Amino acid sequence: MKRISQIGSLLKRIYRIYSGELLLILQNKGFTDLRPSFLEVLLAICEKDGPSIKEIGIACGLKKQTMTSHLNELENRGYISRTINPYDKREQNIHLTEYGQRFKFALNESINQLEQEYSMLLGEVELERFEHLLTSVHTKMTASQKNELPLEH
Numbered sequence: 001m002k003r004i005s006q007i008g009s010l011l012k013r014i015y016r017i018y019s020g021e022l023l024l025i026l027q028n029k030g031f032t033d034l035r036p037s038f039l040e041v042l043l044a045i046c047e048k049d050g051p052s053i054k055e056i057g058i059a060c061g062l063k064k065q066t067m068t069s070h071l072n073e074l075e076n077r078g079y080i081s082r083t084i085n086p087y088d089k090r091e092q093n094i095h096l097t098e099y100g101q102r103f104k105f106a107l108n109e110s111i112n113q114l115e116q117e118y119s120m121l122l123g124e125v126e127l128e129r130f131e132h133l134l135t136s137v138h139t140k141m142t143a144s145q146k147n148e149l150p151l152e153h
Helices: 003-028 036-047 053-060 064-076 098-122 124-145
Strands: 080-084 092-096
Touching (some): 003 036, 092 098, 098 124
8 A cells, every 4th residue: 555545544544533532522511413524614613703604614625515514504503603794795604603602612621631631642742743743744735735835756
């Protein structure tokens, strides 16, 4: 198997473990109606106050049709609401509802819990190195996609 294929497979498996553990903690806190695909969208919404649908889509790397479907589900489940952007009437901004704010608090607690568990498992230095490496790879690959930095062969 080629190295890049193995790297992709490992990253996918790590993310599945992470999102599964995060969902389990959130379910134990009463948020039993979430799917793994909702987590990325909710994380993007929780990181910025009132992001546009386009900003969330870029942050998650999702197509407009998928974004619309996820946002409709999250709105139906009471996590988010939409408002028209006062500066651009064609654009909608996404906001957390009161229930969504409770979720955000539980999400932050859950992430802190997982970080402590991973720190104990890997060690603080190794966890920081892993985060730094992933951030570096993501930055370079994102720049490459924007033709800012050619991929080296």
